[in-house]
Every structure is written in C-alpha cells, then in structure tokens.
Amino acid sequence: MSDIYTLDAEIRTDLGKGASRRLRHADKVPAVLYGGDKEAVSLTLDHNKVIKASENEGFYSHILTLNIGGEKVEALLKDVQRHVYKPKITHLDFQRVDATHAIHTKVPVHFLNEETAAAVKAGGIVVHHITEVEITCLPADLPEFVEVDVADMEQGATLHLSDVALPKGVTSVELAKGEGHDQAVVSINAPKGAAADEDDAEGEEAASEE
Numbered sequence: 001m002s003d004i005y006t007l008d009a010e011i012r013t014d015l016g017k018g019a020s021r022r023l024r025h026a027d028k029v030p031a032v033l034y035g036g037d038k039e040a041v042s043l044t045l046d047h048n049k050v051i052k053a054s055e056n057e058g059f060y061s062h063i064l065t066l067n068i069g070g071e072k073v074e075a076l077l078k079d080v081q082r083h084v085y086k087p088k089i090t091h092l093d094f095q096r097v098d099a100t101h102a103i104h105t106k107v108p109v110h111f112l113n114e115e116t117a118a119a120v121k122a123g124g125i126v127v128h129h130i131t132e133v134e135i136t137c138l139p140a141d142l143p144e145f146v147e148v149d150v151a152d153m154e155q156g157a158t159l160h161l162s163d164v165a166l167p168k169g170v171t172s173v174e175l176a177k178g179e180g181h182d183q184a185v186v187s188i189n190a191p192k193g194a195a196a197d198e199d200d201a202e203g204e205e206a207a208s209e210e
Contacts, residue, residue, distance in 0.1 A: 004053050006065040009043040029089055036096030050089055058144045061107040063097055097139050106132045113151035124155040124188040134173040141169035158187040
C-alpha cells in the first residue's frame with residue numbers, strides 16, 4: 001500500500017502549453033509543487049502510475065511522498081485536472097507538508113452499518129448530505145477518512161458535524177466558524193409511503209373530530 005503513496009517525479013524546465021501538450025502525448029503528467037516557504041517547482045510524473053494511484057481513495061487525502069531526483073518530499077494533492085471525456089489526468093497540484101505546521105484539507109466520510117441499521121431495515125432511506133469533511137490538523141494526525149455510524153439512528157433523525165467524533169488532534173473547519181455552520185451529515189428518512197399514510201391518518205382524525 002505504501003508504494004501507492006510514493007511517486008517518482010522529475011523537475012521540468014520546458015514550460016508552457018505546448019510543452020505540457022507534448023508531455024501528455026508521451027504519457028506524462030505535468031504538475032506543480034508549491035508551499036512550505038519555498039518556490040514553486042514544475043514537475044513531470046508518469047501517467048500510468050498516477051492513474052493507478054488515483055484509483056485508491058487514500059490518494060486524495062493521504063500524505064504522499066514525491067521522489068524528486070532522489071530527494072523525498074512529503075506533499076498533499078490539492079487539485080486534479082482531468083480530460084473532458086478521456087480517462088486521462090492532465091495536471092496535478094501538490095502542496096508541501098511541514099510536520100510542524102497544521103494542514104488544511106478534506107477527507108472522505110465513510111458511513112457504517114447502512115444496511116444493518118434497524119431504521120433502514122424498517123424501510124428508512126439513508127440520505128448523505130456531505131461525502132467529505134474539511135479539517136485541520138498536524139500532518140501526523142491526518143486521517144485517511146472519517147467514520148460515521150448510523151446503526152443507532154432512528155427514522156427522521158439527522159446527524160450533524162457536531163455529532164461526529166473526529167480523531168484526536170483533528171478539528172472541523174466548519175464548526176470552528178461558529179454557530180450556523182453545524183452542517184447536516186446524514187439523515188434516515190421515513191419511506192415516502194409512510195409519510196403519505198401519516199398525512200392521511202391525520203386528515204381522517206381531523207375530519208372525525210369535526
């Protein structure tokens with residue numbers, strides 16, 4: 001698994017759209033590495049290896065190691081540009097990681113027990129309001145994903161960011177903004193038929209009282 005998070009890269013000096021186009025035709029991916037109080041560096045990576053790595057979810061949130069001419073640099077993937085219709089990656093943006101400085105990134109949400117939750121077995125429908133969480137933490141505390149367990153949720157209930165237990169050392173960017181930023185994460189809605197039956201029952205009850 002660790003090999004997925006290590007990519008060989010070469011420094012490129014031939015810049016511009018024409019040079020990038022030639023690289024892509026040669027199955028290379030142009031990229032840029034920036035941050036860490038250092039100048040940005042233009043890079044080239046092997047397209048096939050990048051595609052293989054990109055098939056793993058952790059590629060987008062894990063700290064990667066770029067092997068640049070024998071020098072290993074830790075970085076986060078910050079942006080991916082893809083071809084409009086071909087299965088090709090056309091450009092990558094990497095940000096250097098400093099072990100002593102907090103990083104700001106997004107990690108995916110993994111929803112647990114969706115099929116076995118009692119509310120779902122009773123016909124409830126799980127609705128994902130978000131699929132990733134924006135966080136800050138030191139590089140050593142960076143999780144590959146955040147887990148949200150729906151096992152004990154009832155129909156009609158909603159879990160918010162404040163209900164999610166983040167790993168030690170990890171802070172939610174949205175919650176840090178204060179009130180009004182406690183985003184809904186997941187809900188279990190009652191079946192549509194059940195809602196309609198409930199409305200009909202209320203209507204019949206009102207009519208009988210009249």
